[in-house]
Amino acid sequence: MLSGKTALVTGSTSGIGLGIARALADQGANIVFNGFGDAQQIEKLYTDVGAEFGVQTAYHNADMSKPAEIEAMMRFAAERFGGVDILVNNAGIQHVATVDEFPAEKWDAIIAINLSSAFHTTRLALPGMKQKNWGRIINLASVHGLVGSSGKSAYVAAKHGLVGFTKVTALELAATGVTCNAICPGWVLTPLVQKQVDDRAARDGLSNDAARKALLAEKQPSGEFVTPAELGALAVFFCSPAGNQVRGVAWNMDGGWTAQ
Ligand code: NAD
Incomplete structure (x- = not known):
């Protein structure tokens, strides 16, 4: 369905981003990977995905907190593949502390990586998408884009x-493709959440399994983690013709978290 795109x-070297990259590659899309990690492991990762799905893959190591590096990554994608048709703004970090104890530099990093990077990639991807009159921008928000939790200001x-x-982006593009x-x-049980499981296990003297169950029991009525593959399938739906008129939604996949 996405061949030629x-x-x-x-942030696709791990977790949800990797799950979405794999799902899009499975539909025939070429993939530009990004994120941190061991250089050799990353090279193996993107080479393996390319071979498994028969698509072209590449990697750029831009730090999403640095606009100049984001610009370099977007230039790389344009030179290598003629632009970006599907932009998935997924890179994100977490830090848990109350507002009065929140380190100012962590606040700045979270706003830069989890929010401002999406502005920079989007503004740079849009001219090409508008020219082709086709594009998909998928922002990995969170239930925390809909509701709050203590310690996560x-x-x-x-x-x-x-x-x-x-x-706003959806509205500005509403009359386009x-x-x-x-x-x-x-x-979702990724390294980002495992750290919170580890913190809880240490704090409450729990086993890893008990800490995972306690984390789920607090917020997620299904008692089960969402998987990167399930999120990948939703991203594929947004990219399909059936998604043509899905615009500006904040679509939760949360085991019932925000239904409460
Ligand atoms: P993860 O820690 O497994 O992966 C994060 C990815 O972002 C990694 O590839 C990492 O290298 C990359 N990254 C981190 N800082 C970066 C930077 N400065 N520049 C470039 N890349 C950077 O986390 P995840 O759980 O897969 O999270 C992915 C996204 O999903 C995040 O935006 C997160 O907020 C969101 N999310 C996660 C959950 C969850 O339960 N795991 C729930 C809701 C939303």
Whole structure:
């Protein structure tokens, strides 16, 4: 369905971004990977995905907190693949502390990576998408783009901001073939969440399994984690012709979290 298209997925060396990159590659899209990690492992990762799905893959190591590096990544995608047709703004970090104890530099980093990077990639991808009159922008927000949780001020502010940015981008593009939507996952068991499981296990003297169950029990009625593959399938739907008129939504996939 997506052969001939190119997808750039920020933060795709791990977790949800990798799951979405794999789902888009499975539909025939070429993939530009981005994110941190061991250089050799990353090279193996994008080479393996290319071979598994028979698509072209590449990687750029831009730091999403640095606009100049984002510009270099977008130039790289344009030179290598003639532009980005599907932009998945996924890179994100977390830090948990109360507002009065929140380190100012963590606040700035979370706003830069989880929110401002999406502005920079989007503004740079849009001219090409408008020219082709086709494009898909998918912003990985969170249930925390819809509701709050104690200790996550920067993350919740950034994700609410990302949902707002999604709506405005969708409206500005409403009469074009370019759509923009947000995905709002509940708990997904990735390194970002495992750290919170580890913190809880240490704090409450729990086993890893008990800490995972306690985390889910608090917020996610299904008692099960959402998976990167399920989120990848939703991203594929947004890219399909059936998604043509899905514009500006903040679509939760959260095991019932925000239904409460
Ligand atoms: P993860 O830690 O597994 O992956 C994060 C990715 O972002 C990695 O590839 C990492 O290298 C990359 N990254 C981090 N900082 C970066 C930077 N400065 N520049 C470039 N890349 C950077 O996390 P995840 O759980 O897969 O999270 C992916 C997205 O989904 C995030 O935006 C997160 O907020 C969101 N999300 C996650 C959950 C969850 O439960 N895991 C729930 C809702 C939303």
